[in-house]
Amino acid sequence: MDFLSLFVKDFIIQLQSPTLGFLIGGMVIAALGSQLVIPESICTIIVFMLLTKIGLTGGIAIRNSNLTEMVLPVIFAATVGILVVFIARYTLAKLPKVKTVDAIATGGLFGAVSGSTMAAALTLLEEQKIGYEAWAGALYPFMDIPALVTAIVVANIYLNQKKRSKAAAVNSQEQPSTRQEYRDQQQGDSKVKIWPIIEESLQGPALSAMLLGLALGILTKPESVYESFYDPAFRGLLSILMLVMGMEAWSRIGELRKVAQWYVVYSVVAPFLHGLIAFGLGMIAHYTMNFSLGGVVVLAVIASSSSDISGPPTLRAGIPSANPSAYIGASTAVGTPIAIGLCIPFFIGLAQALGG
């Protein structure tokens, strides 16, 4: 019962955090019929600033990292981030009545990283005197950004295929052909079309801003504007966006009535699954490159965690058709408490068992 009380305690702390507080606040005032409106131009600039900040954070971290030392963990972090999206695409999305874009967006959030979950793990490792590399925390952006980019690209590929298979269906009624021919044609088309869709995703406002921030963080010295502007404004701007997303989520919460249980199952299982994959890859780095066991735990925990900060604004701008009630609900209401309350002690225990 200790686990459960920890879980409940963390769940309540999550509910009281400004991020979730403003989200629920938005849902409540929408439910009460408030006429509050945040102008669209304001949402646009807020999303721009949030994503630029996320990119800058990653870029500055990368510039200050010694990449040669980190190479294998970095590759594994990016691999896990991308893999998590595909896992959601081929598990959660296949469950009955779950909408594919909602599942991909949820996968994106679970692939992205929660800074506060990672901070909790680092604190615990120090308390337990388990050593880890000083740069382990800098693995963050290498998992976060690939996961979000992958989610947006995969969602756009899916939406494009759907659109063209609809168009093809209309065509096929006009000019009847065998089913086999049609499938071949569609596969041929979809192969041809993947690169333009990736390009288009990268040119979209969400990924443009994030990758611009990343490039500026790596190539220039934006610390002065980062510290005086983008970083201090981040949480406040996020609170406004969470309010907007709460109001949007309220109008779409009904869509979840028949599928909520699948999101709960996914949100309980996914943190362990993702963490175990990362733990396994981390052990490879442990045996080949002498990556510390504490570092392996950090890698596993950031894989377990799901983003409550960088994810929502990115996905709102990048996959506007996905339902925020689904992905934010799954991530912040279930995934984060599981990751903090259960996965952190689990992976620390696993490392101690293997190390001792």
Next chain:
Amino acid sequence: MDFLSLFVKDFIIQLQSPTLGFLIGGMVIAALGSQLVIPESICTIIVFMLLTKIGLTGGIAIRNSNLTEMVLPVIFAATVGILVVFIARYTLAKLPKVKTVDAIATGGLFGAVSGSTMAAALTLLEEQKIGYEAWAGALYPFMDIPALVTAIVVANIYLNQKKRSKAAAVNSQEQPSTRQEYRDQQQGDSKVKIWPIIEESLQGPALSAMLLGLALGILTKPESVYESFYDPAFRGLLSILMLVMGMEAWSRIGELRKVAQWYVVYSVVAPFLHGLIAFGLGMIAHYTMNFSLGGVVVLAVIASSSSDISGPPTLRAGIPSANPSAYIGASTAVGTPIAIGLCIPFFIGLAQALGG
């Protein structure tokens, strides 16, 4: 003459404050034909942020208060805040040619509280070694928010009655009826209609944002976004809004030509009247609950004070048809210097006379 020189000195300090400085600046550039325009979407988000901040401030203060200890002063503070609006509704609004919405908005501002006036009183009490409860300053939101909510609701009820009496006048010409019948019908209607209007007022953007902030301040822990975002941005955003309100006020200043003297009379009398009512209620708490005499002075001073900070943005959004030249002019140009320069020494003297 000492009183007059104090008044003039404080008047000049008020004129130099950013709040009034930007307001007058807006009037001057409007008078000079400037083509400066602040986009409407910017005004919307500024008002949202200011009102959310006002609500958060109140909510956090309430969460950190020991309400059982404060119960009677809290009830009295709210009572005075509400009462002040009704006093303006049935005195200032009845004066010849004074517009009713302008009078109600002015009452709202005089019911709301000025933080700097309260701070001046607390400083003086300390200098004179008059004891007061540590939580006396936390009475602020309990008078501020009820006054502003009441003003918006009362104004909406008035505007609604006016609209429906116009409609009724049109109807009565078509289907003649005795005057008595018409009055009965209207009264019946207005009774029926008050709750929907209150609901509608609360759903409006101004009160939605303020009450959302209040609820989040009480129920969640928004301190991190409050301290990093809403609080530091407050005065700067207010300065932009004051500029806009100055430009708006300039175009409507002509409306005041024939009624300005009534606003001056009101602004001189009201601070003393409101302060005395609060002083009297405070003395009840002094005799029944052992509320300190210093606390009674604080209650009287916040009742004397009129808001230059929380009021203008709230009323601009909540009672858009009211003339800002009227309510801001009355409050900041006359009411605040009177409250600081005359009411504070008066109520401290009164407390010393009663206590000695």
Next chain:
Amino acid sequence: MDFLSLFVKDFIIQLQSPTLGFLIGGMVIAALGSQLVIPESICTIIVFMLLTKIGLTGGIAIRNSNLTEMVLPVIFAATVGILVVFIARYTLAKLPKVKTVDAIATGGLFGAVSGSTMAAALTLLEEQKIGYEAWAGALYPFMDIPALVTAIVVANIYLNQKKRSKAAAVNSQEQPSTRQEYRDQQQGDSKVKIWPIIEESLQGPALSAMLLGLALGILTKPESVYESFYDPAFRGLLSILMLVMGMEAWSRIGELRKVAQWYVVYSVVAPFLHGLIAFGLGMIAHYTMNFSLGGVVVLAVIASSSSDISGPPTLRAGIPSANPSAYIGASTAVGTPIAIGLCIPFFIGLAQALGG
């Protein structure tokens, strides 16, 4: 080769500064076909805040200055600021294929002042133990603001003359007249029309905001909002605007293909020329008013410097038809490295030669 390596080093530092970094970032994402859009209402408020801040900075500096002591250097600073615009108007603008508005805007930027160039000079003077008046740094706004105001007014006069000479050309075809008559008429008209154009320029959003800030800085006490809002937000807001200007500049960079060499020549020669004029005027103040040789160097360096901060947002709003690739390219990519790397040591050497 030492000069060249200093120049190259400073050029790279410039490229890594957030100002130029975001500008180039904007050009790159525009070139890559990004669909990122910053809403126009956001650009409007950013420009308003930047220009208000520039005005406030100047106004506060003027209020805190002892103008009687500074009178001659102040007059010389303003004279140089205005003169620089006219020099560009009658040299750069007359070069083949150079657009007149682009040349005027470039002159405005070179007349305006770079705070970081001035700071570099002050540091070097201290290192070399050359004395200068404590208020020498406060000469900044007296050159900066007149230069930008002059550039906007001169550009508006030019654009107005062009419009009316076009209209006149159409008229003259309809009602034939001698060339002499037409010229007389045009000159008469342009004389009559200068004051309305100056008035119109001052009423435009750019100069309204800047002069409002200036007046509020001089007449009121806006330090609280300046320090909590306008100053800390400045560099961040500027970074967003530079991104927008980079995207705008990209679409117009082709215009520069045939004239880029003239901008390079101007940007190399102008810092020395402007600095020498200011140095000469400074020497007059040295002999008549005992203005220190260190102060003369400061005056010369701020004349050499070109604005990378106050200039771009002012000119974008004040001369929207000017090409930002031209004026920002000339100023930040060539002018600033020349001013820092070559002019500062040159004028310090000159002062030492004259003083020794």
